[in-house]
Amino acid sequence: MARRSSRSRSRRRGGETGKHVVGIGIIAVCLVAAVVVGIAMTRIEPRPTLDKTSLCPTDGPRSATVILLDASDVLPDVTRRELMTYLFDAATAVSEHGLLEIRLLDPNSPSGMSVFSKCNPGDGSGLDEFTGNPRLAKKRWDEGFRKPLEAALNGSMAQPSESQSSPILSTIQSISVDRFTGSRAASMPKTLIVVSDLIEHGPGYSQYSGDLSFDRYRKSEHYKRVRTDLNGAEVSFRYIQRVTRRPINSATHIQFWTDWVKDSNGQLVSARKLQGAG
Structure with missing residues (x-):
């Protein structure tokens, strides 16, 4: 009887030891998981606080894209359709928390007429279901960014107006001072998109007369x-x-603007003709 009792106590002690080992193992796994999650959370960049109107981070946008649109004359339908596709693609490609501004060329306004100026708040596609709220982000992107953008693009080309001057160069100068200048702008990506016939015309200089050099x-x-x-x-x-009335050599004209970008400390990405003519 004593031997059986001793063996029973030995089995109980062995079983309890096994349970302790399993318990310690579970605790160790949990601790490791907690450490991994903690490290991951510290590496996730906190999302910035956004201004309710502009949707830009309160400490400033992370990039700046400005579209200067010359809509002073009626566009052929094919040109308009191609342009709308290009502009919407370019606008929605703006990086998250980057500023997108659309200005219309306006002889009565040295800086152009701003018809849209908001930051891309992000559509939620990169958010985690647990640490973020992708549905809310998508709704904010749709209501606060995409729909106003579409309205601005459609409205920009709805009512063209005749003008006696085309101050493209001075408007770009104002855009650069407003959006591309300063210590913060120096370190962030900057993009200028100009949609125009690119014919500079005014009292001091005109490309309707003289050579285009x-x-x-x-x-x-x-x-x-x-x-x-x-x-x-x-x-x-x-x-x-x-x-x-006076035909303009488009190749020579585009060369002028290529030289202008270089002289203006810019980087030319592309210069392409839109389809159609009017």
């Missing part, structure tokens, strides 16, 4: 007044082809 422009008083520092911004042109 950059050298002629550089010798003018107009050059001194509107010379611009783009501070390294990337520049894209979408060239609207116009039927004018």
